[in-house]
Amino acid sequence: MRRYDAIVCDIDGCLSPEHSGPMDAGALSRIAAYNLGAQESGDRPVLTLCSGRPQPFAEAMCRLIGNRTLPIVCENGVWLYDPAANEYVMDPAITPEQLEMIAEATRWVRRELGPRGVTIQPGKAASISLYHADTAILRSLTPLIESTFAREGWPLRVSMTWLYINCDLVHISKSSGVRRLIACTGLDGARLAGIGDTTSDLAIREHVAWFACPSNAQDELKQRADFVAKQPEADGVLEILARL
Template sequence: MNKGNYKLIALDMDGTLLTEDKKVSEENRAAIQAAEQAGIKVMFATGRGIQNVEAYIEELKLEAPIVTVNGGEVWSAPGKLHSRALLEPALIKEMHALAIEYDTWYWAYAVGDIYNKERWVEQVDARQWLKFGYYYEDAACLQAIRSKLDSWGVFEITNSHPANLELNPKGIHKASGVRQVCEMFGYDMSQVIAMGDSQNDISMIRECGLGVAMGNAQEEVKALADVITTSNEEHGVARIIEQYILS
């Protein structure tokens, strides 16, 4: 049982826990329930905003903390905000201008809402902003945008898909969120299993005791992980829980 004295499992959602059609498989559901019965806390650490997480929290009956928008918000329990890290509205305006210049798809999470290319907000200063994202299938253009943003020196730049970019304030990432959760319970990061598939999972995969890359993960993520499991379509989350917690 529980080979590494693990106390917490931090799960990315898209490409990790969820199948391609955004469902939780029966195998993953059963494994999560078994882990919780064994006294392990199971939490989400996702790039999604809380409004796109709540249905899954209810479905799995999770009561653990939640890390949303790549660490931009940390919830001590469902419905209880612990911390929030905001992007300056001036930066949102500059990122928006860059999206227009390169004609990319873009989106942004504000507190309580999500905006995108088809539905933007005129009063940028009137919102509290958490994350900005770009999606562009032209890799060269995406790289040009990334280089420009990187040169500003104020962002944590990751992705949740090879064709996108996600921006949070510098120092805000999934690992910073998971660290806050560990502090709540007196856990060490070595007692956490973190699982993911994209660049926005790298921080927690590197910092946690067991960093797991999905079989479908980006190659860069696989190279940095301690373990590679099966894909999100093959219940990779359940495999790790069975192997490291339940066996």
């Protein structure tokens, strides 16, 4: 009998490296084997995803890890993608006016920050992720971005990840995404586990009964975890799955 029904897992820093290098295909195939067994026998929790990554990247990861039954949260809560139905559902709390505002903010980024070497991560639909080859330069632009959004009245939350600045609608987050996941599946938070590596994953932590981190996680998050793996990234996730 399984103690938990599902595990909500971040992608970057948990299943794949933060940098743009190769993924550990061996570890991911072992996670897929785990997941296929979970869905066939129902003896262990199914691993699903909650990520800031754009839907196409997250969908590819969902299929790679063999999850064919549980929806995943993509783009920091903008999308739920259901692999069983091949269905993409944007959070209905996002209005057409807000999508137009995102487009306007995107045009401002291209015009004002593009010449400074900032690029926009492709594939996002209702948020903007900014990248610069020099992370220190990117970080130094945060006050300009925040003050511009405030002046224009664009309700966007600005947060720095390891390598990106994420600009997300203030009412959309990993937390709102996990709430939708729970609502559409009928999963019980008392029977959910979670895995994350940065403080943005506190949004997963708040909805699950048991939370774990790979060894590369931020200290602040490790302090909130029930278990910290000895191994980093995907090997750490395998260690966590064995624990569960």
